Amino acid sequence: MPSIRSICCIGAGYVGGPTMAVIADRCPGVQVTVVDINQARIDAWNDADLSKLPVYEPGLDAVVGRARGRNLRFSTAVDEAIAAADMVFISVNTPTKTKGLGAGQASDLRWVEACARQVAKSATGHTIVVEKSTLPVRTAEAIKAILASAEASGGDRSFAVLSNPEFLAEGTAIPDLESPDRVLIGGEHPEAIDALACVYSHWVPQERILRTNLWSSELSKLTANAFLAQRISSINSVAALCEATGADVREVARAIGTDSRIGPKFLNAGPGFGGSCFQKDILNLVYLCRHFGLPDVADYWESVVQLNTWQQHRIARLVVQKLFGTVTGKRLAILGFAFKADTNDTREAPAIRIAKDLLEEGAQLAIHDPKVEPEQIARDLSLPASEAPNAESGPTRASLSGEGTWWPSASVAAALEGADSVLILTEWNQYRQLDWTDLAQRMRQPAWVFDARSVVDPDQVHAAGLKLWRIGEGQP
Ligand code: UDX
Ligand code: ADP
Numbered sequence: 001m002p003s004i005r006s007i008c009c010i011g012a013g014y015v016g017g018p019t020m021a022v023i024a025d026r027c028p029g030v031q032v033t034v035v036d037i038n039q040a041r042i043d044a045w046n047d048a049d050l051s052k053l054p055v056y057e058p059g060l061d062a063v064v065g066r067a068r069g070r071n072l073r074f075s076t077a078v079d080e081a082i083a084a085a086d087m088v089f090i091s092v093n094t095p096t097k098t099k100g101l102g103a104g105q106a107s108d109l110r111w112v113e114a115c116a117r118q119v120a121k122s123a124t125g126h127t128i129v130v131e132k133s134t135l136p137v138r139t140a141e142a143i144k145a146i147l148a149s150a151e152a153s154g155g156d157r158s159f160a161v162l163s164n165p166e167f168l169a170e171g172t173a174i175p176d177l178e179s180p181d182r183v184l185i186g187g188e189h190p191e192a193i194d195a196l197a198c199v200y201s202h203w204v205p206q207e208r209i210l211r212t213n214l215w216s217s218e219l220s221k222l223t224a225n226a227f228l229a230q231r232i233s234s235i236n237s238v239a240a241l242c243e244a245t246g247a248d249v250r251e252v253a254r255a256i257g258t259d260s261r262i263g264p265k266f267l268n269a270g271p272g273f274g275g276s277c278f279q280k281d282i283l284n285l286v287y288l289c290r291h292f293g294l295p296d297v298a299d300y301w302e303s304v305v306q307l308n309t310w311q312q313h314r315i316a317r318l319v320v321q322k323l324f325g326t327v328t329g330k331r332l333a334i335l336g337f338a339f340k341a342d343t344n345d346t347r348e349a350p351a352i353r354i355a356k357d358l359l360e361e362g363a364q365l366a367i368h369d370p371k372v373e374p375e376q377i378a379r380d381l382s383l384p385a386s387e388a389p390n391a392e393s394g395p396t397r398a399s400l401s402g403e404g405t406w407w408p409s410a411s412v413a414a415a416l417e418g419a420d421s422v423l424i425l426t427e428w429n430q431y432r433q434l435d436w437t438d439l440a441q442r443m444r445q446p447a448w449v450f451d452a453r454s455v456v457d458p459d460q461v462h463a464a465g466l467k468l469w470r471i472g473e474g475q476p
Pocket of ligand 2: 010011012013014015016035036037038041078091092093094111114115133276
């Protein structure tokens with residue numbers, strides 16, 4: 001089997017960084033260089049202090065610690081790394097387009113195209129180019145066309161293009177990479193597929209390495225994410241019905257999850273899905289369906305995203321209703337800003353939309369998250385942080401004028417000081433073990449706990465004299 005000695009990965013983000021760290025860790029004989037145009041990000045990957053890595057993932061520090069300096073490098077020298085590589089992974093961002101054709105649905109491929117052109121310019125000898133970013137179906141065609149014109153321009157350069165989508169979930173990236181359910185490799189050249197399969201075979205059993213054509217591989221990634229997201233919208237729609245009827249969504253989820261055809265995973269009702277993939281990939285699918293003349297199929301998938309947005313607005317509306325129809329000038333604590341636990345990523349986090357709705361109503365939000373930086377929250381809310389007000393002071397001038405404000409809280413206790421309610425939006429483990437008797441005394445009564453993640457013990461919250469709303473819990 002052809003063997004790969006040198007890998008370059010373009011893009012040192014949430015996918016490229018952890019994926020390459022695990023490849024380097026498991027393949028000590030392969031030199032792995034991760035490159036990025038963002039100098040600050042590369043500096044953070046090279047920081048001697050492993051707690052400063054730009055991506056927070058449990059277990060990532062240990063893997064990087066073992067491989068960095070041995071066969072794993074992080075660098076901004078993009079052309080040099082491409083020239084030295086037998087295999088180049090493209091793992092750059094592909095956000096939804098914000099303007100132009102397909103705005104709001106199609107993926108913005110400008111970074112992918114830039115990478116393909118850079119590979120075309122700098123590669124030497126035979127280079128296998130691997131799509132790692134989630135891309136619309138048939139993107140490989142564009143990459144192939146750019147590389148083919150480089151081949152045609154002479155020299156002894158040649159290229160093969162593969163699709164190798166990443167299925168890791170943030171927060172569990174390291175275990176997902178170390179024992180994946182499957183590795184998918186799509187391509188036209190059997191030798192190139194074998195070369196990549198050979199890299200994975202250092203730690204992934206052969207039967208878990210699936211080979212398909214290029215387009216099936218690209219479409220599988222979009223479809224897997226669409227199916228997963230659809231499950232969440234389905235259970236969230238049922239949660240709303242449970243609240244209206246007196247059922248409990250946790251009981252319903254357990255009951256349906258025992259059917260082996262349905263299965264128990266991915267049935268947690270919550271504040272809606274976030275993350276960089278689900279919404280973007282479904283919108284991509286919707287765009288493709290419309291493009292290929294399948295408007296009914298497009299509408300079907302689009303409703304999964306619409307239900308998700310509705311769920312987030314619904315939660316904000318519900319908070320306002322329970323607080324006597326107004327949150328203007330009221331202090332509310334938000335626990336959790338990341339889109340899920342065990343990550344510092346806030347892309348499409350439900351907390352963004354919910355917090356924005358409450359700010360619009362004039363609320364004062366104390367936001368706590370163990371891993372998200374306050375600067376990131378300010379960017380997400382398009383609003384700089386205010387000074388934390390004194391707990392005893394009345395509504396501030398800003399709040400009387402009806403303007404919403406927010407500030408970061410270093411602890412849960414500080415966030416709840418003087419608050420009328422607390423919303424739990426990320427299922428961080430530390431929120432499962434809160435001392436509600438102590439916290440209740442810090443809040444202004446009557447005080448509410450809104451648990452959108454099913455993390456609190458209802459008995460403890462009630463015993464502390466607090467009112468409780470839990471996602472998907474109706475009053476029998
Ligand atoms: C997802 C896919 O799981 C992964 O395979 C793909 O490679 C990238 O997209 P990720 O977005 O990182 O991964 O995390 P995931 O665990 O799938 O969670 C996505 C969102 O769904 C989160 O906001 C999470 O809180 C929410 N979710 C998940 C629920 O609300 N309920 C659930 O039962 C599961
Ligand atoms: P993902 O979650 O898909 O990994 P990120 O946004 O976390 O997405 O990471 C993508 C990375 O790709 C960013 O750090 C960005 O700077 C980098 N990037 C984008 N375009 C290029 C390029 N042409 N060359 C090198 N790096 C790039």
